[in-house]
Amino acid sequence: MDKGLLLVLSGPSGTGKGTVCEKLCRQHLNLCSSISVTSRSPRQGEKDGVHYYFLPEAQFKKLIEEDSLLEWARVYGNYYGTPLRQVEEKRSQGLDVILEIDTQGAKQIREHMKEAILIFLLPPSLEELWNRIKGRGTEEPEVMKERFSAAYGELKEIWYYDYVVFNNNVDDAVEKIRAIISAEKCRVERNKELLESYPRKGGKLDLSLD
């Protein structure tokens, strides 16, 4: 069985990564996401093994030391990371795995795994990004401006990525990422084994003419 792909989806907050990811996984049966580990306490309604794997900080640090995380970060005093084994188990079952991760995490993943496919999701314009951040309407003006400024700053990281998908609408973005998955499965370097065995496939060749 072919090993599944590893996709990383990044993009400023307000781009719609979550919605796109969810729709992709629902439509594309061979694709799944991965559950992150965190050292923070569960919030109300959050279940271990569903929203996150919740671990004590000491155990999280042990995972870092053991190099068992594909990427990790410390945010407001809490640790978050992607467990390597879980991702690799799914991929070896032939499943493609998509991770919704920020630009710093994406870089860590590329260093661990050259074959990862890095996709940057962008709103059609900065105005639209601002409208989307504003549209949430749940935050203070200053927080919104900070979010926007952080999003703007992330744009310079795009040159590190393989693909950019403009999220004009969710269906369109989903369609483009599906095309990227299909195309990547056709890349010569991803078919090395198959191609090397190709001339021998089916054993001895019968050049009979009847």
Place this chain on the structure above:
Amino acid sequence: MDKGLLLVLSGPSGTGKGTVCEKLCRQHLNLCSSISVTSRSPRQGEKDGVHYYFLPEAQFKKLIEEDSLLEWARVYGNYYGTPLRQVEEKRSQGLDVILEIDTQGAKQIREHMKEAILIFLLPPSLEELWNRIKGRGTEEPEVMKERFSAAYGELKEIWYYDYVVFNNNVDDAVEKIRAIISAEKCRVERNKELLESYPRKGGKLDLSLD
């Protein structure tokens, strides 16, 4: 307007390149093929500017000297080539261009144009390739074996290509090439201009909150 892509489709004879190309161009309105130039005489029914551009050998050689051909080859004493200007005119109109060309020609094109997308079309197995060559039934056994042997020899050139598409059936192969086209349009390096102008898109940014 974005410049169109340049796609090169190669593969052993009997793979179904022609059928796949034709169906692709019919379904994908933004895609067109290019008409080759040749120094050979028109066969019955062949029209200048439709099947080929027919040129006297001296004129063909002039095109080579002027570096006006994307690729060219001499086959059984006749010259065949792809005119650069025609391809570039179509691409600057935003059309994607697909060329059905052998492995030697594909290499010449990659040297001229780094951005070309090289696709190798393969039957699902060597047995199947032999069956397809045999199935034509129009040739002498020795010619068929020669064809097969040439096809087999071409396989080693595949490492030079970007993508391999297994032609299990025409619709499937067409679908995969369509995905490759969509995905390639999302590649970061193909969106350089757009991304560089992105922060300024729409002029001054209005961070108002109403």
